[in-house]
Amino acid sequence: MLKSIEDSPLYRMANPGSIAIFGASNNYNAMGSMIFDSLKALDYEGPIYPVHPKEEKVMDVKAFKSIQDLSETPDLAVIVLPNEIVPQIVEDCGKNGIRQAIVVSGGFKEVGDKGAVLEKDLAKIADRYDIRLLGPNCLGVANPHDRLNTTPFRYEGAPGSIGLASQSGSFVGQMFDHLSELGVGFSTALSVGNEVDIDIVDCMEYLGVCPNTKVIGLYIEGIKRGKEFVETARSIVPDKPIVTFYAGGSESGKRAGLSHTGAMSGPDQLYDGVFRQSGIIRAGSITELFDFCWVLSCLPSPKGSKVVIQTNSGGPGTAAADACGREDLELPSLSKETIDILAPLLPHTASVNNPVDLTFTKNPLDYFSNVPEALLKDKNCENLLIYFLFSSDMIKRGLEHMGVSRDKIDEESNKVVDAMSRSIADLLKAHGKPIVAFTFRSLQEKLMRGLINRGVPVFPDPERAVRATKALVQYTELRDNIIA
Secondary structure, eight states: OOSSGGGSTTHHHHSOSOEEEESOOSOTTSHHHHHHHHHHHTTOOSOEEEEOSSOSEETTEEOBSSGGGOSSOOSEEEEOSOGGGHHHHHHHHHHTTOOEEEEOOOOSGGGOHHHHHHHHHHHHHHHHTTOEEEOSSSOEEEEGGGTEEOSSSOOOSOOOSEEEEESSSTHHHHHHHHHHHTTOOEEEEEEOTTOSSSOHHHHHHHHHHOTTOSEEEEEESOOSOHHHHHHHHHHHTTTSOEEEEEOOSSHHHHHHHHHHTOOOOOOHHHHHHHHHHHTOEEOSSHHHHHHHHHHHHHSOOOSSSBEEEEESSHHHHHHHHHHHHHTTOBOOOOOHHHHHHHGGGSOTTOBOSSSEEOSOOSSGGGGGTHHHHHHHHSTTOSEEEEEOOOOHHHHHHHHHHTTOOHHHHHHHHHHHHHHHHHHHHHHHHHHOOOEEEEOSSOTTSHHHHHHHHTTOOEESSHHHHHHHHHHHHHHHHHHHHHHO
16 A cells, blocks of 8 residues: 555656647647647646647647657656557657656557567566556546546546546546536546556555545456455555446457457456455446445445335335345334334325335425434434435426416525425435435436435436445445454
8 A cells, every 4th residue: 555645656647747748739630639638628737748740839839849849858748649659759758757658559469469569669668767657558547636637538527536447448538427417526537558567456556545536446357466456455445445347257358358458357256256355346337337436435334234215106115125125235124213203294195114105295395304314313224215206397386386476486496406405415414324316307307416416326216226325335344344
């Protein structure tokens, strides 16, 4: 485990004071140009030096014929050039004092023997000049906290707390919009590509001490340093959860990984054991990888696997209960004290079994305040799962029947939605127990956005909500086992 984040070879890559970029031009369709545009679009604050043998300016920024023409030595070189000339460019960087490089270019070991020879030459040159190298065949780093983005995708959303290390390059940039919709973002995302130097273990070490990172996500096609991987993960898990998606377990995945990054994958069962030994939660899909990272980044760890389900519709509640059963999550009965508290709030048609099916409440706002508060106070409730059915239209109709004038409906409706979402978020903070929500309505509904923006995850179906809850429970178990 690193003592300081500045001891990591990734520190100056993720927090460079200046950047030289090779391959940016005034042809916007070129990869280097798109990366240069991404750097500018995020308002990277340090100087950027386009290096191009012919262009005087690149996108209105002064260009330089060669690295020797620069008046300072940049912290980082980003190289997006034909693979045959990459080793020479890295050597030029080394001779001029650059000690960090990201090689975006592909065409190395992932394409066969000729590329593998080229990659060995690249590694020898980097070693000769003590250059720490990310790639080749990668997209480098996105650190929105430092306004850094070396991918061709513009970063969307706010800086966040999810750290990612990925052996797939464009996967990093493809997730920007997805995370933004979940109301979360990356702390730092690292694309390692072929791992000629810096690998997934180095990234884990960096993210383990990164102050902006609350949870670490891994996209893995193969692990080179197995012992170090396990030891590093076990040193991190007591403080931060790690979630991984392994894409090389099947024969088809193995072949795809080999041609993608040249990764040598292993049997699915072997990696499953490695992850368990490491204290890592394994996701079954890319969607699950970020579902799990989402809840682990914003919710407290539960004390156990007992789940109480609150619903105002029988079908979704039953579906959630069924999903809990498949995930070995326990549905406890409510205590007599809780049932007595709920009695005056609910109609006689309500069921106070678990799921707690309210049908409706005498005061609609009780669904967001008094009812979940009573459930959270129950000693048998370790996780609360809530189904939300309310829509803005339903709220507006209710206000209209209460006599609110039409010109005030939108304003008053927004106030009600704000109060509902704020109440749930306040309960989450007050009780320290996870609250996970699900709905079949659009996640763009004002109520759903209000909950998400206040740190309450809302999923589009009960199954995803339950599997995310299981990830919370699993992390508690894995962490406690390692500490013990």
